[in-house]
Amino acid sequence: xxxxxxxxxxxAFSVDSVHLxxxxxxxxxxxxxxxxxxxxTAGSALHLNGVDLKLIAVKINGQELQPTxxxxxxxxxxxxxxxxxFTLEIETQLEPQNNTxxxxxxxxxxxxxxxCEAQGFRKITYFFDRPDVMTSYSVTIEAxxxxxxxxxxxxxxxxxxxxxxxxxxxxWSDPHKKPCYLFALVAGDxxxxxxxxxxxxxxxxxxxxxxxxxxxxRCWHAMDSLKKAMTWDQDVYGLEYxxxxxxxxxxxxxxxxxxxxxxxxxxxxxxxxxxxxSATDTDFHSIESVVAHEYFHNWTGNRVTVANWFQLxxxxxxxxxxxxxxxxxxxxxxVQRIEDVDALRAGQFxxxxxxxxxxxxxxxxxxxxxxxxxxxxxxxxxxxxxxxTIVGRKGFxxxxxxxxxxxxxxxxxxxDFAAAISEPNGKDFSQFKRWxxxxxxxxxxxxxxxxxxxxxxxxxxxxxxxxxxxxxxKEPFHVPLMMGxxxxxxxxxxxxxxxxxxxxxxxxxxxxxxxxxxxVFKGIKxxxxxxILREFSAPVNLHWEASEDDLYFLMEKDTDSFNRxxxxxxxxxxxxxxxxxxxxxxxxxxxxxxxxxxxxxxxxDPNIDPSFKAKMLQLPSxxxxxxxxxxxxxxxxxxxxxxxxxxxxxxNKAALLETYRQFHGVEPxxxxxxxxxxxxxxxxxxxxxxxxxxxxILEIVNKQYWDAQNMTDRMTALTILADSQSEYREKALQHxxxxxxxxxVVINKWFTAQASxxxxxxxxxxxxxxxxxxxxxxxxxxxxxxxLRAFSANIVRFNDPKLNVYEAYADKILEVDAKNPQxxxxxxxxxxxxxxxxxxxxxxxxxxxKRMVAAPNLSKNSRELLQSALTT
Ligand code: ARG
Ligand code: ZN
Numbered sequence: 085x086x087x088x089x090x091x092x093x094x095x096a097f098s099v100d101s102v103h104l105x106x107x108x109x110x111x112x113x114x115x116x117x118x119x120x121x122x123x124x125t126a127g128s129a130l131h132l133n134g135v136d137l138k139l140i141a142v143k144i145n146g147q148e149l150q151p152t153x154x155x156x157x158x159x160x161x162x163x164x165x166x167x168x169x170f171t172l173e174i175e176t177q178l179e180p181q182n183n184t185x186x187x188x189x190x191x192x193x194x195x196x197x198x199x200c201e202a203q204g205f206r207k208i209t210y211f212f213d214r215p216d217v218m219t220s221y222s223v224t225i226e227a228x229x230x231x232x233x234x235x236x237x238x239x240x241x242x243x244x245x246x247x248x249x250x251x252x253x254x255x256w257s258d259p260h261k262k263p264c265y266l267f268a269l270v271a272g273d274x275x276x277x278x279x280x281x282x283x284x285x286x287x288x289x290x291x292x293x294x295x296x297x298x299x300x301x302r303c304w305h306a307m308d309s310l311k312k313a314m315t316w317d318q319d320v321y322g323l324e325y326x327x328x329x330x331x332x333x334x335x336x337x338x339x340x341x342x343x344x345x346x347x348x349x350x351x352x353x354x355x356x357x358x359x360x361x362s363a364t365d366t367d368f369h370s371i372e373s374v375v376a377h378e379y380f381h382n383w384t385g386n387r388v389t390v391a392n393w394f395q396l397x398x399x400x401x402x403x404x405x406x407x408x409x410x411x412x413x414x415x416x417x418x419v420q421r422i423e424d425v426d427a428l429r430a431g432q433f434x435x436x437x438x439x440x441x442x443x444x445x446x447x448x449x450x451x452x453x454x455x456x457x458x459x460x461x462x463x464x465x466x467x468x469x470x471x472x473t474i475v476g477r478k479g480f481x482x483x484x485x486x487x488x489x490x491x492x493x494x495x496x497x498x499x500d501f502a503a504a505i506s507e508p509n510g511k512d513f514s515q516f517k518r519w520x521x522x523x524x525x526x527x528x529x530x531x532x533x534x535x536x537x538x539x540x541x542x543x544x545x546x547x548x549x550x551x552x553x554x555x556x557x558k559e560p561f562h563v564p565l566m567m568g569x570x571x572x573x574x575x576x577x578x579x580x581x582x583x584x585x586x587x588x589x590x591x592x593x594x595x596x597x598x599x600x601x602x603x604v605f606k607g608i609k610x611x612x613x614x615x616i617l618r619e620f621s622a623p624v625n626l627h628w629e630a631s632e633d634d635l636y637f638l639m640e641k642d643t644d645s646f647n648r649x650x651x652x653x654x655x656x657x658x659x660x661x662x663x664x665x666x667x668x669x670x671x672x673x674x675x676x677x678x679x680x681x682x683x684x685x686x687x688x689d690p691n692i693d694p695s696f697k698a699k700m701l702q703l704p705s706x707x708x709x710x711x712x713x714x715x716x717x718x719x720x721x722x723x724x725x726x727x728x729x730x731x732x733x734x735x736n737k738a739a740l741l742e743t744y745r746q747f748h749g750v751e752p753x754x755x756x757x758x759x760x761x762x763x764x765x766x767x768x769x770x771x772x773x774x775x776x777x778x779x780x781i782l783e784i785v786n787k788q789y790w791d792a793q794n795m796t797d798r799m800t801a802l803t804i805l806a807d808s809q810s811e812y813r814e815k816a817l818q819h820x821x822x823x824x825x826x827x828x829v830v831i832n833k834w835f836t837a838q839a840s841x842x843x844x845x846x847x848x849x850x851x852x853x854x855x856x857x858x859x860x861x862x863x864x865x866x867x868x869x870x871x872l873r874a875f876s877a878n879i880v881r882f883n884d885p886k887l888n889v890y891e892a893y894a895d896k897i898l899e900v901d902a903k904n905p906q907x908x909x910x911x912x913x914x915x916x917x918x919x920x921x922x923x924x925x926x927x928x929x930x931x932x933x934k935r936m937v938a939a940p941n942l943s944k945n946s947r948e949l950l951q952s953a954l955t956t
Contacts, residue, residue, distance in 0.1 A: 085944070088448045089394040095212060096128035097121050099219040104209070108196055108227040108271055113178045113189060114140070117209040119219075122169045130163040133203070134176070134210035136188075143173040161210040176209050183207070184863055184903040187453075192337035193296065193828075195272030196232070197350055199343060202393055202452040205264035215263040215390045216495040226253040227271050234294065236270040236331060238262070238346045258346055260326065261493065263389055268345030270333050275300040279307055281314050283324040289314075295334040295357060302357040305368055305755075306332060306375050313376035316410050321484055323383045332356060332375070336828045339865050339906045340456065342374050344381035351378070354829045354866055360753050362830050364796040365760040372414065377407040388488065391495045393452045397444045397520075398498045400456075401464020405472075408465060415757045418645040422699045425620045425646070428466065430707035432458035433625070436525045437711060438916035439952040441552040445498050445520040450948035453906050459523070466623040467519050471502070473564045473621050474516075474595065475509040476588025482508050515597055516562040524552040526561050528596065530628040534611040541569065541608045546600040547624075553952060563596040566618035566644075572610060574641030580606045593621070613637055618644040630654075636682055639700075649699050652686075655679055656704050656728075657712060663724035664709070668717055673724065675731040683732055687739050694747070695761025698768050703728060706879040716920040718883040722842060726775065733772045740769040744784075752793035767800040774804045786812040799833055807841035825859050832870035835860070839875040847881040848889050855896065862900060865907045872896055876914030883917075885925055890915075894932040897946065898939055905943030912949040930954065 100120040107114040121130075139156055142149045144166060155162040161174075183190035187199050188207025198204065206213040223237040229252040235244065239258025246252050274294040281289045291310060293303040310332065317323045332349045334356035342351040355374045358367050384406060385399035412420040435441060435458050442457070444464050449455060472480040483505030490504055498520050506513040531544040545565070549558040567584075569577040583603050585593050594603060605612075613634050617626050630638075632655070639651040659679045666673055686692060686700045703725060710716045733740065747766035751759050770788070773781045782805075789801035789812070802820055805813045817834070824830040838850050854860055854871055861867050872893070876882050882889055893914065901908035918929045933950050936942060942950075 086448050086450055087452075089392070089445075090447070092392050092394070094124075095214065095217050096123065096125040097130065097212065097217070098124055099212065099217055101220045101222070102211075103222045104224070104267075106223070106225045106227075106269060106271075108180075108225065108232065110181065111179070113180050113196075115176050115178065115209050117172075117174045117176075117211065119172045119211075120169075121166075121172050123166070126168065130161075130166045130172075132161045132163075132174075132210035133159065133206040133213035134161050135159055135206050136178075137207070137210065138177040139210070140175040140177055141173075142175075144170050146171070146173075159206075174210050178208065185906070186337055186339045186865065186904060187906065189269065190337075192335045194231070195274065195296075195335065196227075196270065197272075197333065197335050198267065198269050198345075199339065199350065200267050200345075201265040201343060202396075202455070203265075205267060208267075211264055213264055214392065215265055216392065218261040218263050218389070218493075218495060220261050221258045221267060223256045223258075223269065224253055225256075225269060225271055226251055231273060232271040234270065234272055234274045234276070236268075236294075236333065236348055238266070238268055238348050240328060260346060260387070262346050262386060263495065266344070266346045266386055266389075268343070268348040268350055270294070270348065270350065273297065274333070277303045277307060279311070281311050281325070281330075283314070284318050285324060287325065287328070289325050289327070290329045291331075292329065293332045293334070293356065295353065296336075299334070299353075299357055302359050302362065303334070305358045305363075306334075306351075306356045306371055309372040309375040310379060312372070312414065313379040313410060316376070316413065317380060317383070317406075320409070320413075321383075321406075321481065323488075325382065326387070330379075332378075336866075337864050339904070342378050344378040344385055346382070346386050349378045351375075352866065354832065357829050360755070360794045362795055362824075362827070364794075364799050364833075365755075365763060367795070368755060369411070369415070369760070373407050373411045376410045377403055380406045380410070383488070387493065388491045389495045391497050393449075393455055394446055395497045396455050397460045397464030397467075398496065398501055400461045401444065401466075402468050402501070404461050404465035405468040408469075416693075416695060416761070419695050419699060419761075421619060421646050422649055424462075424465075426705070428458070428462045428623060429711075430705055432462045432623075433525050434707060434711055434916055435459055435913070436463070436523060436552070437550070439553065439918070439955075440913070440916065440949055441523045443521050443523045443555075447521075451905075451909070451943070451945040453945055454909060454948055463623055470519070470564050470622055471505050471513075471516070473566065473587065473591070473593065475505065475511055476591075478588045479509040479511075480505065513562075515560075518559055518561055522549065522558045522561070523555055524549045524558065526558075526563065526622075526624045528563060528565070528617075528622075528624045528626055530614070530616060530626065530630075532614060534608070536611070539606065539608055541605040541612055542602055543594075543605070543614065544600065544602040545594070545596050547596060548599075553955075560597060560599045561622075563622045563624060565594045565596060565616055566591050566621040567594055567614070567616045568592060568618065568643065569605065569608070569612035569614060570638075570641065570643075571612060574637075574643070576643060577608065577612055580608075591618075615642050615644055615647050617647070617650075619646045620650070632658075632678065636678070639682060640685075645696060649696070652683075652700050653702075653704050653708075655682065657708070659728060660704060660709060660721075660724050661713065663727060664713060664717065664720045667720035667723045668715075673727045675728050680731055680735055684736050684739070687732075687736050687743065693761065694765040695757075698761070698765045701732075701768060701772075707877075710879055710917055710920055713920070715922055716879070716883060716917055716925075717922065718880045719885070722880045726843070729772060730775045733775045737773065737776070740773050743769040744773070748788070749793075752797065763796055767796065770800060771804055774808070777808070782808065782810050782812060786810070786816070789816050795830075795833075799837070802833075803837045803840070806837040807843050809844070821859070828864070828866070831859055832866050835867065835871035836874045839871050840878050842878060842880040844881075845884075847875065847878065848884070848887050848892060851875045852892055862896075863903055865904070868900060868907055869910070872900075872911055873914075876911065879917075882914065883921070883925060888928070890929050890932040894936050897936060898942070901939075901943050901946050902941065905945040908943065909945035909949055912946055915950070915953050918953055 102119040105116040180189045187204035225235040235254035237256035242255035244254045275297040334353035338352035487504035526549040529546045533542040747762040792798035
């Protein structure tokens with residue numbers, strides 16, 4: 085049932101070209117595929133992938149085959165004997181209108197669309213559904229002219245014919261060879277906005293963003309983002325677009341965020357549609373970064389693709405890295421880095437510590453679609469970032485140029501990428517490559533010694549990595565640690581140590597390669613303060629028993645702003661852990677005064693940039709607590725966190741109100757990064773104040789809801805009210821519902837606000853009632869994610885020991901799984917924390933996991949993820 089990287093063999097056939105002809109109807113779709121095929125290995129039987137297809141006819145060189153000349157299994161069409169070179173024609177019939185898996189060809193709100201990555205093409209026709217078979221495509225699409233006026237596919241628009249009988253036919257041709265996972269088709273009645281972009285070398289590209297009629301006005305931010313991304317990729321990497329058209333289509337029912345199909349990106353509509361009354365600042369930011377991500381794939385993914393799906397991080401890790409860097413350039417680098425690291429820690433570190441931990445380049449799997457993980461994407465991106473840190477930006481650009489020089493037009497591996505970066509820079513990445521093969525988050529322990537007499541500072545670093553599934557022991561990693569030493573005034577000391585390197589960006593690095601090593605810094609007169617893992621230069625957990633004084637000092641004075649905020653988090657964790665231990669023993673909770681004073685000083689400091697201040701004031705998330713605490717005790721977590729937030733609010737009520745008033749209502753429609761930051765800070769001030777449950781504050785919240793001139797303010801208020809017992813709660817929720825119930829994108833916020841409430845005891849009841857609500861559709865992935873997945877991310881309520889949450893949730897997973905395995909599998913990650921639960925809760929969770937695994941028709945996607953929770 086499993087597939088293994090070690091079994092990978094290159095293709096036995098090559099395809100010179102393929103022509104696909106689609107005839108779209110209400111009750112069926114007929115597909116004719118005509119391919120020119122050559123044997124690469126003489127005498128090979130032809131094995132083509134195909135799933136859920138009705139085969140009508142097979143022809144070789146124009147001759148129809150008899151049923152005795154081929155075999156059809158559940159997953160393949162096998163023709164034992166074929167000529168050395170031949171034309172293959174295959175006719176299949178599909179029912180897109182009944183395809184609830186949302187892979188292959190399906191219908192969403194009356195629009196035909198496709199999702200072929202990873203293995204959806206095999207639901208369209210029998211083909212070599214593997215990324216290392218690249219060919220050129222021509223496509224014809226015939227459909228009813230009235231119902232489907234827009235007919236799109238990849239590449240160049242050749243022509244459209246009116247067939248006279250109410251039907252029309254479009255012709256497309258893609259000059260670039262591609263694997264079939266990049267094929268796309270869209271047919272429907274869509275609105276469009278248009279613009280153009282002229283590349284450095286003078287190509288004028290037509291840009292089009294399609295969405296359902298009436299939503300065009302919400303497409304302009306995506307259009308602007310696309311143009312920014314095109315400019316950035318030219319400026320930073322010298323990469324230009326290579327076709328005359330670039331199209332983006334927004335679709336309501338979409339499993340993932342978006343898909344980089346050549347020349348025809350298909351997007352989840354939540355990542356396209358935005359205006360200030362319907363989208364939050366965070367939505368605008370996500371759209372900009374995902375539009376850029378898909379655009380960047382044109383080079384890192386499409387022109388250079390993956391040899392097999394085990395190499396997925398080759399394109400995803402690299403492209404996430406590129407979109408993070410783009411976002412850093414578009415907004416504020418330090419804040420962007422903080423957000424990216426927060427997401428990595430909350431999601432990927434948990435994955436790496438759980439039953440489904442896997443290497444960035446996995447060795448085996450059951451369902452290829454389960455590879456679309458935070459490890460492949462976000463940890464993969466950290467690996468690329470470490471490479472850039474080691475060789476410097478200039479060196480990295482040199483390596484990227486070399487990568488495209490060597491591999492343009494090819495399907496390659498992570499090894500090929502590492503070689504292209506390291507070789508032109510004269511670097512040895514042989515040890516570095518362990519990052520691709522070993523799973524788990526490494527730990528780096530720090531020990532310091534100051535020898536005043538000798539004027540020496542000794543820094544001992546020791547690395548280890550906890551055991552993960554199938555990997556009981558690990559070899560040492562090559563860990564780049566950006567660092568500095570500060571004197572008592574916060575000034576950087578000169579680093580006199582033979583092992584410190586400086587990269588081409590002038591950053592000081594320790595490259596830790598040994599299991600344990602001591603670094604000696606000479607000429608140090610006074611005990612210095614260490615700042616290490618600056619910018620989070622490696623995805624590791626740092627074990628460092630720094631003194632409180634040093635942490636507070638760094639929080640205030642470090643020249644690396646990432647670390648200033650990191651030290652605030654570190655202190656926050658110490659305080660919370662302490663309170664959690666007390667809460668578990670039933671003792672009274674008293675928050676450490678020094679900590680409150682330090683945060684109060686941040687609140688009052690007028691010199692800290694507002695968006696950075698908002699980050700400084702954030703407490704460590706529940707997801708982080710769940711990782712660092714030995715036991716996931718939801719009640720204790722909640723008590724501790726609320727106590728700290730309340731204390732901060734109480735001690736700073738006036739200052740927080742002042743912050744709120746300073747920025748509230750200022751340029752409510754602006755989309756400037758600075759204004760985003762102001763709004764973020766004042767809304768954070770409001771949510772701290774709301775902890776006081778003071779009628780005067782709730783009135784301000786309620787007023788903000790009703791007066792809001794943008795979605796950020798409205799959602800902040802609604803989220804606070806949804807988590808309160810306030811008299812204002814029902815009216816606001818009702819109003820939001822009535823306002824947006826027919827808007828498939830915005831209504832999701834209403835689900836999430838209710839599913840994320842931590843203080844209300846009734847969240848389970850609310851969520852289950854919402855699954856029966858007329859606006860909720862279990863077949864729409866966004867609905868499922870924004871209600872059920874948001875609920876599972878609500879660690880406090882999801883792990884309520886007094887209720888049978890896991891059972892209700894498991895019922896929903898089974899219900900979704902029967903329709904859409906990919907979406908169901910994403911819900912399964914809710915059980916990643918089972919090993920952290922106390923025995924009673926763990927038993928409850930395992931009972932449900934066993935029940936799901938025993939369900940007769942459970943998909944292999946869900947089975948793979950749940951089974952591992954039982955075996956580890
Ligand atoms: N390649 C797409 C992207 O990251 C994601 C496709 C997700 N596919 C899936 N089967 N989950 O840009
Ligand atoms: Zn991607």
